[in-house]
Amino acid sequence: xxxxxxxxxxxxxxxxxxxxxxxxxxxxxxxxxxxxxxxxxxxxxxxxxxxxxxxxxxxxxxxxxxxxxxxxxxxxxxxxxxxxxxxxxxxxxxxxxxxxxxxxxxxxxxxxxxxxxxxxxxxxxxxxxxxxxxxxxxxxxxxxxxxxxxxxxxxxxxxxxxxxxxxxxxxxxxxxxxxxxxxxxxxxxxxxxxxxxxxxxxxxxxxxxxxxxxxxxxxxxxxxxxxxxxxxxxxxxxxxxxxxxxxxxxxxxxxxxxxxxxxxxxxxxxxxxxxxxxxxxxxxxxxxxxxx
Ligand SMILES: Nc1ncnc2c1ncn2[C@@H]1O[C@H](COP(=O)(O)OP(=O)(O)OP(=O)(O)O)[C@@H](O)[C@H]1O
Numbered sequence: 001x002x003x004x005x006x007x008x009x010x011x012x013x014x015x016x017x018x019x020x021x022x023x024x025x026x027x028x029x030x031x032x033x034x035x036x037x038x039x040x041x042x043x044x045x046x047x048x049x050x051x052x053x054x055x056x057x058x059x060x061x062x063x064x065x066x067x068x069x070x071x072x073x074x075x076x077x078x079x080x081x082x083x084x085x086x087x088x089x090x091x092x093x094x095x096x097x098x099x100x101x102x103x104x105x106x107x108x109x110x111x112x113x114x115x116x117x118x119x120x121x122x123x124x125x126x127x128x129x130x131x132x133x134x135x136x137x138x139x140x141x142x143x144x145x146x147x148x149x150x151x152x153x154x155x156x157x158x159x160x161x162x163x164x165x166x167x168x169x170x171x172x173x174x175x176x177x178x179x180x181x182x183x184x185x186x187x188x189x190x191x192x193x194x195x196x197x198x199x200x201x202x203x204x205x206x207x208x209x210x211x212x213x214x215x216x217x218x219x220x221x222x223x224x225x226x227x228x229x230x231x232x233x234x235x236x237x238x239x240x241x242x243x244x245x246x247x248x249x250x251x252x253x254x255x256x257x258x259x260x261x262x263x264x265x266x267x268x269x270x271x272x273x274x275x276x277x278x279x280x281x282x283x284x285x286x287x288x289x290x291x292x
Pocket of ligand 1: 039
């Protein structure tokens with residue numbers, strides 16, 4: 001098991017932020033943690049990496065309890081840039097990690113080239129832009145070639161070409177077997193990069209597969225919704241009730257000619273068929289802004 005979290009509960013004073021989080025990740029994947037400001041993404045990541053204690057629950061990473069310090073040979077955590085030291089260079093930060101984790105120093109050049117930060121590696125961090133700091137944080141979190149990479153808003157402050165570089169670095173890591181869990185508000189990038197979204201709402205997690213979100217969907221309006229639903233049930237065609245006389249289907253489950261034939265046979269009149277594709281942004285709006 002790569003990540004196993006059971007019934008995680010966390011409160012700050014009287015405010016419950018995590019109210020019973022369950023996560024099981026068995027195979028390498030890329031997961032996005034998505035939710036409005038203050039929904040608990042950083043709190044969850046900090047609990048997972050033992051930076052924060054919690055009231056109830058269990059966390060195991062790569063089969064070991066999250067409090068076991070040995071997990072950090074294989075688990076990395078990209079936090080926000082407040083952890084960086086302005087008086088040190090990017091090179092100093094990476095050398096420190098190499099020394100602590102017994103990683104050969106030649107990895108510094110390799111990782112800097114991969115991320116495109118060679119030209120400012122030896123500058124002091126206080127002279128870095130926001131995007132340069134993000135590059136350094138990424139380099140620090142992947143130099144040990146982690147099996148599990150946890151990232152708190154790694155896409156903040158990146159220009160479009162940096163975002164592409166970082167996306168490619170993360171995809172390459174994933175193809176080498178790394179599981180990545182990242183929090184982000186950049187829903188377009190999430191659509192491109194991740195396989196699964198964990199939406200954080202009311203202290204709980206709702207899991208959505210990007211492959212399912214990206215499927216084409218149909219909204220069908222009929223003259224007799226009750227009858228249509230009876231026919232669909234008889235033929236085991238999955239549907240979602242939207243409102244009276246309106247149903248939605250995902251393309252995979254609905255063969256339109258077959259559907260039209262069944263409705264016609266039973267004298268149900270199809271008044272309208274609309275098709276659309278969803279993604280992270282539409283789902284976010286449905287969940288958090290009440291947009292259907
Ligand atoms: N140290 C703390 N003491 C008290 N409350 C805190 C503390 N840290 C976070 N909180 C509260 O916990 C809630 C969740 O905060 P958290 O930073 O985990 O959210 P987030 O989803 O990461 O937000 P954002 O998207 O803005 O980064 C917020 O209501 C926040 O005010």
